[in-house]
Amino acid sequence: MTSDEDSVRGCPKEIPHNEKLLSLKYESLDYDNSENQLFLEEERRMSFLGFKCLEISRWVICGLIGFLTGLIACCIDIAVENLAGVKYYVVKQNIEKFTEVGGLSISLILWAVLNSAFVMVGAVIVAFFEPGAAGSGIPQIKCYLNGVKIPRVVRLKEGPMIHSGAVVAAGVSQGRSTSLKKDFKIFEYFRRDTEKRDFVSAGAAAGVSAAFGAPVGGVLFSLEEGASFWNQMLTWRIFFASMISTFTLNFFLSIYNNKPGDLSSPGLINFGRFESDVSSVAYNLYEIPLFIVMGAAGKSPLLFLDFSTLLLVNYGAILKCVCVCVLRYVHRPCLQVMEAMLVAAVTATVSFAMIYFSNDCQPLGPDQSEDYPLQLFCADGEYNSMATAFFNTPERSVRSLFHNPPGSYNPLTLSLFTLTYFFLACWTYGLTVSAGVFIPSLLIGAAWGRLFGILLAAITPNGSVWAVPGKYALMGAAAQLGGIVRMTLSLTVITTVYTVLIIVIHLVVPQGLYDIHIKLQSVPFLHLEAPATSHWLTAREVMGAPVTCFNRIEKVGTIVDVLSNTSTNHNGFPVVVPVAICGLILRSQLIVLLKHKVFVELARSRLTQRKLQLKDFRDAYPRFPPIQSIHVSQDERECMMDLTEFMNPTPYTVPQETSLPRVFKLFRALGLRHLVVVDSENRVVGLVTRKDLARYHLGKHGLEEMQLAQT
Amino acid sequence: MTSDEDSVRGCPKEIPHNEKLLSLKYESLDYDNSENQLFLEEERRMSFLGFKCLEISRWVICGLIGFLTGLIACCIDIAVENLAGVKYYVVKQNIEKFTEVGGLSISLILWAVLNSAFVMVGAVIVAFFEPGAAGSGIPQIKCYLNGVKIPRVVRLKEGPMIHSGAVVAAGVSQGRSTSLKKDFKIFEYFRRDTEKRDFVSAGAAAGVSAAFGAPVGGVLFSLEEGASFWNQMLTWRIFFASMISTFTLNFFLSIYNNKPGDLSSPGLINFGRFESDVSSVAYNLYEIPLFIVMGAAGKSPLLFLDFSTLLLVNYGAILKCVCVCVLRYVHRPCLQVMEAMLVAAVTATVSFAMIYFSNDCQPLGPDQSEDYPLQLFCADGEYNSMATAFFNTPERSVRSLFHNPPGSYNPLTLSLFTLTYFFLACWTYGLTVSAGVFIPSLLIGAAWGRLFGILLAAITPNGSVWAVPGKYALMGAAAQLGGIVRMTLSLTVITTVYTVLIIVIHLVVPQGLYDIHIKLQSVPFLHLEAPATSHWLTAREVMGAPVTCFNRIEKVGTIVDVLSNTSTNHNGFPVVVPVAICGLILRSQLIVLLKHKVFVELARSRLTQRKLQLKDFRDAYPRFPPIQSIHVSQDERECMMDLTEFMNPTPYTVPQETSLPRVFKLFRALGLRHLVVVDSENRVVGLVTRKDLARYHLGKHGLEEMQLAQT
Structure with a gap:
């Protein structure tokens, strides 16, 4: 795409997002401990009791993470409940007032303004203060757990529950917050990538758990998305955090609801019990082909979404008008806020129009299951069915799609709703607001699933007996969510739907939305295995060479020059004694x-000088100052530095002939950042890093190599 | 313990089972591919399509495994159902006949004889044909997945579902059965440890899944017990096998029950739906301390069991009389069979006595939930409550403990039942029968849990309202099972009980019964991490040295001599060019x-000689002939062998200074069998194997080292 084409389409030039590129701007995390002398001395000094204490504090931290995440979830829940309540109450009153006297356009304006106002608050925060909080935060957490350093991923900010959990975890486990500039001087032992990752996993799990009231689901999510090495103790701690989080949320919500001690409401998002109306209607053999069809259908919107995302990001304005395109790509925060507000207003308008022109009236049930039944132009004792879907929080809409008795919706209402909501959701995803794709997917899926069930009941003889629409709504929701989000194993626990359907989704869907997101950002994400056809590549071909090495006792000037060299910008340096490798040292350590x-x-002249300790490294973690901020005088440049006790003396190495899958397995299983390639005499010949491995991927015609770019 | 003491106690001398010993008789499996030239050539020759085909055949095999496992489960279910039905029907008729006329001792004898007869069949098979089938098979599968070669672990034989699944998987995935002497010449690519392990995981999961009707539980079991490396594709295949297995079981059972197509009965073991009576009674905050108490109580029987197992195995006859001891330790199969029959008869007698002397009569409910209600001496329209617990298949007993309305049992009945059953279960575990500990644990736990609930309701004011005994029965079952079996994460899905309880169990219980079993067998089992306090140990200290190495071109005589040396019996040999390591070759390859x-x-003289191919290695897998069976003439001893293209040219190596935790992590994460330790010039200085790492464990006072023994 040339910039000419760009300007023709009226879009400002955008950073070239491209799935064939691999960005060099992302650094890697180091999940392999640097076992240098300082570390080993500390470990060897530590008593058995010391290790017990550490283990206990890990549990305590996980408990804290769970507690705080639960508390945040509780606050969010109460706030959302009340705000939505106020909004719908005000609008409902207004609509009722104007239904008879005419002038419903005032209601529309009121609704649109309220919507925009709520969205504005969020959008302003995101656009002006924390651009990283945009989107659901799930791709970011995925990348972090995979070992990619995403700038500011776990800094203090608002966001969906999973992200909140991760942020809490990063803060609590480090015993300090850089955003809040507060250091409690505790948990200093945990200030390294390895330990921090474990806690962030726990936090993410606690977040999922609070959102869905499913601790096991939370644990599975963390493991599925993040962990490559299954550690039972870690799993238990993650589970513990999830449990505490669910429990805390429940406990405080029960107090809020004036039923203290009643722990029956499991999570933020609660779609009600299915036992009575869906599961007990046992699945039948002949339904399985139907579910497979639905599974495949869950894929098509994905393909469409995929296609449109690509279009949006790469080729500008086809799906949307030029105006939207301009807004999207202009990075000025105020325009971003305005776009968000526009979407909110359009959503309100479309919803209102749908409700207004719908004439699907349903009788009000005796159980009054609708929270805000709108009568509008319906007869007394009836309510507008379209309003149930649109004039409601999405959670409540899903619940009514699942549980309302057959006949509550007519097919036309559902088709219109599905289509409209789908387009609105596409637009919303990618906005500057902290909004996820989770609930919208569920809602869309539930809508077309119920539609499917209704149609099925209509066209088959005796269909209404077994084609319970709620069951198909559930299936549709699962299919849609599975197709888009693809965290399907955790889903089977979260939604307790487990059928052949899930497998089918897995087989037919090449990748989920989050993976597309990650790919488009050119993140060097390491998948679980090297591409199958990469055995003909060896370490020699993939490694970076030549490698900048240091001597064990190295001149300060040389080190400063190497570190200051912005063209290479390496982060790890093998340390050599003339012939062979003897260690590895990191930029941050230097x-x-x-x-x-x-x-x-200096050490010689000032014999009493305090020896550098691990604590000094931990205090600087994780934001080490840049080399430019360190002043080294001309005299000092002539000094020597002894790296022996700071380098990792036993870095993992591989011979040059090692095949790529073998290198990959070692790298991925141990969470490495640098892997030294040596020849038969142990001389350093190259260095394999994340980007060297992430570069290869299976395309349609076999192995493809991505380009590296400084985006 | 001297042998004098032994003979005093009348016990024959036993192989010294000891948890401080590590047996040398177990070999290791090799979960790291030997990437030799042959392998690499094959991989490089294989097209993209070839890899796709392999991937598809993996799925097909997993489907087959699931199907066959489900089929076996179905057959077992139908057989057990019918046999138990016949047994209880005959005995019930008999008891009813003799209740009035007297002479119930004839009924007792009938029961005991029937019991013994059934047990005899199983015991004969196990004792005479397959000693490996004793016990539940779960410890064996755990060890296999951990990388320990247990002889005949996956040979064709009967056994509980998890074991059956694993056996089916091993057979199907290899495309042949050595037990049945049949080679289908398919799936030859999968004839190596790495691939086989993956399929065995899938089989074990399919087994669990069929037994409990919980595919997710099956997957979790496999991952929790076996996999150290979380591979998403593998997880999916395991899940697929589990699903197919549940589905197959359901499908055939639905046909058997004349309700074809109705897939509502999930698994073999079905404790009924809880929604209606337990879960809907929401858990309350003040119940959590109670659950914690129960969790701790679940531990005490374990401690007792642990203690008694130790006593039984190590110190002979304290718990049991000398007679039993003699039977246990005499390895003559017929005596083993007799012991099993004796236990069966004693069980019947004790059960009968309990029922006979009980006077706990309960009115027959209108729903007739009892399958074999025994009236005995109760009034008309009543039945003997003790009989519900004893005169029933254990699954049914558990179900009635969970679901029967309050008041169905009186406390005395339950206490007596718990005690008696506990002792019987202890005795049965370790018999020569293929019997698990799973259902008995559930039954004991349900019994004391219900007892607890009843007592609680009695002593608290207004207690009967909230202390639903069925809920406490469920909690008790979970606590007991968690305490004994400790596969608690899978359990949370299997029994859908997730509470703080589970965490408590985990924290208070040091190890499960299976782990004790593994320890007593002195299996070199590698846990997930090295002991925390082992940082002061380095590869130099733990490695085996000196190492027998071969040259790249080695004299046949030397190789034969080394392989024939029974005193060392090494299985892996580094290959060196004069100064440095250049490869690793296995005994089996040589x-x-x-x-x-x-x-x-020979290669020079017969130029047309067929080149050795991977197929030759695969055909010999996994039972390579011993060196003694290979005849090498004196002339041939002078020949040379070129190992270059058969050795693994890039074995993983570590420097001598590497700390034990670091070595452990590499070894465990990559599933290695041999890890070469080299010096700074890449010269071989030692070899780390499984037993070198499994030797260290955390005792009460810090790191302890186990003795190696040729047991």
Whole structure:
């Protein structure tokens, strides 16, 4: 795409998002401990009791993470409940007032304004203060757990529950918050990538768990998305955090609802019990082909979404008008806020129009299951069925789609709703608001699933007996969500739907929306295995070479020059004694050494000098200062630095002939950041990093290599 | 313990089972592919389509595994149902006949004889044909997945569902059965440890899934117990096998029950729906302390069981009389069979006595929930409540403990039942029968849980309203099972009970029964992490040295001599060029090379000789002939063998200074069998194997080292 084409279409030039590119801007996390002398000394000094204490504090931290996540979920729940309540109450009153006297356009304006106002608050926060909070946060957490450093991913900010959980975890486990500039001087042992990742997993699980009231689902989510190494103790801690989170949420909600001690409401999103109306209607053999069809259908919207996302991101304005395109790609925050508000207003308008022109009246049931039944132009004792779907929080809409008795919706209402909501959801995804794709997917799926069930009952003889629409709504929701989000294993627990359907989705859907998102951002994401056909590649071909190495005792000037070289910008340096590799040292470690001026000459002259300790490294973690901020005088440049006790003396190495899948397995299983390639005499010949491995992927015609770019 | 003490106690001398010993008789499996030239050539020759086909055949195999496992489960279910039906029907008729005329001792004898007869069939098969089928098979599968080669673990034999699944998987995935001497010449690609393990995981999951009707539970079991490396594609295949297995079981059972197509009965073991009577009674906050108490109580029987197992195995006859001890330790199969029959008869007698002397009569409910209500000495329209617990299949007993309305049992009945059943279960575990500990644990737990609930309702004011005994029965079952079996994460899905309880169990119970079993067998089992305090140990200290190495071109005589040396009996040999390591070759590979006489001289003289291919290695897998069976003439001993293209040219290596946790992590994460330790010039200095790592464990006072023994 040339920039000419760009300007023709009226879109400003955009950073070239491309799935064939791999961005160099992402750094890697280091999930392999640097076992240098300092670390080993500390570990060896620590008593058995010390390890017990550490283990206990891990549990305590996980408990805290769960508690805080649950508390946040509780606050969000209460706030959303009340705000939505106020909004719908006001609008309902208004509509009722104007239905008879005419002038419903005032109601429309009121609704649109209220919607926009709520959205504005969120959009302003995101656009002006924390651009990273846009979207659902799930792709970011996925990348973090995979080992990619996403800037500011776990900084303090609002966001959906999973993200909130991860942020809480990062804060609590480090015993300090850089956003809040507060250091409690506790949990210093956990200030490294390995430990932090474990806690972030727990936080993500606690978030999922609070959102869905399903601790096991939370654990599965964390494992499915993040962990490559199944560690039973870690799993237990994650489970513990999830349980505490669900429990806390329940406990405080029960107090809020004036039923203290009643722990029956499991999570934020509660679609009601299915036992009475769906599961007990046992699935029949002849329904399985239907579910397979639905599973496949769950894929098509995905394909469409995929296609339209690609269109949107890569080729500008086809789906949307030029105006929207301009708004989307202009990075000025106020325009972003305005777009968000526009979407909110359009949503309200469309919803209103749908309700207004619908004439699907349903009798009010005796159980009064509708929260805000709108009578509008219906007869007394009836309510507008379209309003149930549109004039409601999405959670409530899903619940009514699942549970309302057959006949509550007519097919036309559902078709219109599905279509409209789908387009609105597409537009909303990618806005500057902290909005997820989860609930919208469920809602769309439930709508077309119920539609499917109704049609099925209509066209088959005796169909109404077995084609319970609620059951098909559930299936549709699962299919749609599975197709889009693809965290299907956790889903089977979350929604307790487990059928051949899920397998089918898995087989037919190449990748989920989150994966597309990750790909479009050119993140060097490592999948679980190397591409199948990559055995002919060896470490020699994929590694980066030549490698900048340091001597065990190296001149300060050399180190400063290498670190200052912005063209290479390496982060790990093998340490060599003339012939062979003897260690690996990280940029961050060198920076700390330079900052504390740990030079051989100084050590000799000031014998009483405090020895550098692990604590100094931990205090600097995770935001080490850049090399430019460290002043090294000309005299100091001539000094020497002894790296022996700071380097990792036993880095993992592979011979040059090692095949790519073998290198990949080692790298992925151990969560490495740098893997040194050596020859038969243990001389360093190259260095394999994340981007060297993430570069290869299976395309349609076999192995393809992605381009690296400085985007 | 001296042998004198032994003979005093009248016990024959037993192989010293000891948890401080590590047996040398177990070999390791090799979950790291030997990427030799042959393998790499095959992989490089294979097209993209070839890999697709392999992937598809993996799915097909998993489907087959699931199907066959489900079929077996179905047959077992129908057989057990019918046999139990016949037994209870005959005994019930008999008891009813003799209740009035007297002479109930004839009924007792009938019951005991029937019991013994059934047990005899099983015991004869196990004792005479397949000693490996004793017990539940779960510890064996755990060890296999961990990487320990248990002889004949996946040979064709009967056994509980999980074991059946694993056996089916091993057979199907290899495309042949050595027990049945049949080779279908398919799936040859999968004839190596790595691939086989994946299928065995799937089979185990399918087994669990069929037994409990919980595919997700099956997947979790496999992952929790076996996999260390979380591979998403593998997880999906495992899930697929589980689903197919549940589905098959359901489908055939629905046909058997004359309700074809009705897939509502999920698994073999079905404790009925809880929604109506337990879950809907929401858990209350003040119940959580009670559950914690129950969780702790679930531990005490375990401690007792642990204690008694230790006593039984190590110190002979304290719990049991000398007679039983003699029977247990005499390894003559006929005596084993007799012991099993004795236990069956005693069980029948004790049960009968309990029923006979009980006077707990309950009115027959209108819903007739009892399958075999025994009236005995009760009034008309009443039945003997003790009989519900004893005169029933255990599954049915559990179901009635869970679901029967309050008041169905009186506390005395339950206490007596719990105690008696507990002792019987202890005795049965460890018999020569294929019997598990799963259902008995559930039954005992349900019994004391219900007792607890009843007592609670009695002592608290207004207690009967909220202390629903069925709920406490469920909690008790979960606590007991969690305490004994400790596969608690899978359990939370299987029994759908998730409460703080489970966490408590985990924290208070040091290890489960299966782990004790594994420890007593001195199996070199690798846990997930190295002991926390082992950082001061390095590869140098734990490795085996000196190492027998081969040259790249080695004299046949040398190889034969090394392989024939029974005192060392090594299985992996580093290959060196004078200074440095250049590969690793396995005993099994050398055996195949010798068998096919792949000597340099022969290759030169017979230029047309067929080159050795991967197929030759696969055909020999997994039972390679011993070196003694291969004849090498004196002339041939002078020949040379070129190992270059058969050795693994890129074995993983570590420097000598690597800490034990680091070595452990590499070894465990990659499923290695041999890890070469090298010095800074890449010279081989040692070899780390499984037993070198499994030797260290955390005792009460820190790190302890186990003794190696040739048991």
